[in-house]
Amino acid sequence: MNKVIEKLKQIGVIPLAVFKDEKQAVPVANALSKARIDTLEVTLRTEKGVKAIEEIKKNCPGFLAGAGTVKTVQQAKEVKEAGADYIVTPAYDETIANWCKENDMPLLPGVTTPYEIQKAVSNGFTTLKFFPAENYGGAKTLKALAGPFPEVSFMPTGGINTENMGNYLANSNVSMVGGGWICSQALLEKADYEGITNKAKEALQKFLGYEVVHVGINTADTAEGESVAESIGNVFKMPVYKGESEPDLKSIILKVLENMVMWQLIQTASNLRSII
Numbered sequence: 372m373n374k375v376i377e378k379l380k381q382i383g384v385i386p387l388a389v390f391k392d393e394k395q396a397v398p399v400a401n402a403l404s405k406a407r408i409d410t411l412e413v414t415l416r417t418e419k420g421v422k423a424i425e426e427i428k429k430n431c432p433g434f435l436a437g438a439g440t441v442k443t444v445q446q447a448k449e450v451k452e453a454g455a456d457y458i459v460t461p462a463y464d465e466t467i468a469n470w471c472k473e474n475d476m477p478l479l480p481g482v483t484t485p486y487e488i489q490k491a492v493s494n495g496f497t498t499l500k501f502f503p504a505e506n507y508g509g510a511k512t513l514k515a516l517a518g519p520f521p522e523v524s525f526m527p528t529g530g531i532n533t534e535n536m537g538n539y540l541a542n543s544n545v546s547m548v549g550g551g552w553i554c555s556q557a558l559l560e561k562a563d564y565e566g567i568t569n570k571a572k573e574a575l576q577k578f579l580g581y582e583v584v585h586v587g588i589n590t591a592d593t594a595e596g597e598s599v600a601e602s603i604g605n606v607f608k609m610p611v612y613k614g615e616s617e618p619d620l621k622s623i624i625l626k627v628l629e630n631m632v633m634w635q636l637i638q639t640a641s642n643l644r645s646i647i
């Protein structure tokens with residue numbers, strides 16, 4: 372499997388953004404990175420898309436910038452020039468697919484019907500975007516598609532959010548989910564980058580399927596406690612909620628051990644998911 376596609380499957384949640392101002396691209400990428408989501412599909416639905424990809428690639432080392440809504444080979448060439456790491460198309464287009472193959476550009480082609488899936492598979496593509504997922508039967512349709520197409524792994528997008536993504540992830544042929552709910556227009560308009568980080572953390576937590584209810588932290592004051600909690604939250608890729616408790620060394624040690632074991636399980640589950 373292509374290394375970029377493999378990395379996307381490990382990340383699991385692929386946010387999508389429609390930028391009206393390319394200057395928002397870097398703060399958004401940084402906000403996602405804070406939640407350990409080091410990728411973003413930048414759509415070409417506005418004329419700022421290509422520039423936004425360029426900005427991310429110039430300023431955010433290691434961050435995977437995808438180009439979405441690519442509908443022509445010309446656009447594919449432009450986003451490659453801008454440094455895009457992968458391309459996402461809304462439908463299966465043989466010309467773009469062939470160009471991507473010839474130019475070593477990872478591609479997630481969009482499909483909805485068995486006809487399109489068959490065409491994509493025949494041309495060597497087995498990781499496909501299922502769009503618009505909710506309108507085309509959602510998780511139920513993907514389950515039915517697993518019969519004739521066991522070799523295909525899907526990234527459903529279109530109407531997906533933190534609440535309903537579990538329905539999709541319950542299918543073994545779903546390796547990741549994507550969508551615009553994390554970098555929503557409402558958050559972009561308010562330049563609420565912290566809000567984007569929080570939404571990203573919540574989504575990733577749901578993807579990984581775990582929650583730690585309580586972690587005891589022994590610190591000098593509340594500010595230090597919050598800062599340590601934030602660091603732990605970052606390591607475990609999850610949101611942090613404030614609470615109160617008495618310092619208790621035994622419970623701290625137990626919780627740390629518990630989290631270490633859980634972290635190992637999560638890593639194993641995440642790796643298994645990407646292998647499957």
Ligand code: 3PG
Nearest residue numbers: 528529530531550551552
């Ligand atoms: C896409 O192109 O994948 C969709 O626009 C994402 O759909 P959403 O905005 O409903 O998440």
